[in-house]
Amino acid sequence: MVSETEKKIFEAARSVFMQKGIDGARMQEIADAAGINKAMLHYYFRTKEKLFVAIVAEAFADFFPNMIDIALLDLPIRDKIGAFIDRYLDMVGKNPFLPHFMIHALYRNPELAGEVVANMGHFPKQIIGLIANEMEKGTIPKSSPQHFVLNLVSMLIFPIVGRPIVQLIYFDNDVELYNGILKERKEEILKTILKEQ
């Protein structure tokens, strides 16, 4: 059972850490965002480090299970990949900072790897196995399942995670224009990855 205060702290911490990372975040700022006294942060989470780790762990623990169940749907592979893309873009719509946060957290804190692995089950291996299967069936172009998945997630995630640069240099920082491009990504990725002309 978690107290209301603890929940408020957690939410505030999530918001601040997501946007600023552990280095850019200030405990006082988190306290202010939560509307409580700074001492409460330490009362509930001891240190900034522990609070941060809790947020990182939650992010990873939420992300992977949320993606994996799509693999279990009984759908043709094209629809399954489409659902995967939809789900991802949906998550990102709710929290645009998530992808960069996850990457940056591991860049700056590689020691969190262990923490994080525990929270993701067998997601990756299942996906790769599933793709290998479809390749054997001939429903998707035969190649390396690893590269296939890497291509998929790259084309899906990079336009999000690299948005500040890509939007700036290719689209004159036009937010609306770039949102339009993102909406087209699903069809574009499917066509590319399935090598449809």
Next chain:
Amino acid sequence: MVSETEKKIFEAARSVFMQKGIDGARMQEIADAAGINKAMLHYYFRTKEKLFVAIVAEAFADFFPNMIDIALLDLPIRDKIGAFIDRYLDMVGKNPFLPHFMIHALYRNPELAGEVVANMGHFPKQIIGLIANEMEKGTIPKSSPQHFVLNLVSMLIFPIVGRPIVQLIYFDNDVELYNGILKERKEEILKTILKEQ
């Protein structure tokens, strides 16, 4: 004319900022890395902010011109894209933090956009125009030049910028294994983007 000291500061600052970002970097750490007194940092660059901006500006000013001249080579498009990929992987080999640094810098400091745009010439537009041209000629599959370029840079950059996560969850953090995968990327990207079966 820049003094030897200024150069040492700049190199040290580049190394530290690249790895830790502006928030994670300490002026003392930069001074130590440069082997000089902390006061010299302020003597030559006034503030941490200004020093950081100088490093960011250099990164962008180096990156784009270095990539663009490939577009000017008189090569078949497949070779040109291949050279583009080679060049990028080569840069990253020399500085693995560069892609993440550039993205993170703009995430945390969107106000640097102006600073940065000045340093990149017409790189993006030229590339898009070039691709549109090839599509008309029929040398690459017809689709949106914007998406084509986005697909290319995504498949190229994401495995680098997302390395901490991808390597961890798909490849058990096996560095050698992942290096092997990266070596295969060039052929894989070309095949995918050109829709070769």
Next chain:
DNA sequence: CGCATTATTAACCATATGGTTAAACCAAAT
């Protein structure tokens, strides 16, 4: 109620941090 446990606050603390200063150093010009 009365007591014990938990939650909350304001004030405080030690240290880290970006930045400053005044004095010393040094090379070139006079």
Next chain:
DNA sequence: ATTTGGTTTAACCATATGGTTAATAATGCG
């Protein structure tokens, strides 16, 4: 040799920051 200008250093400063504490308030329970 003295002056002059830029360069370098050690010491210093103000403030920010993560974290603590002791006292107070609220809550639950016998």
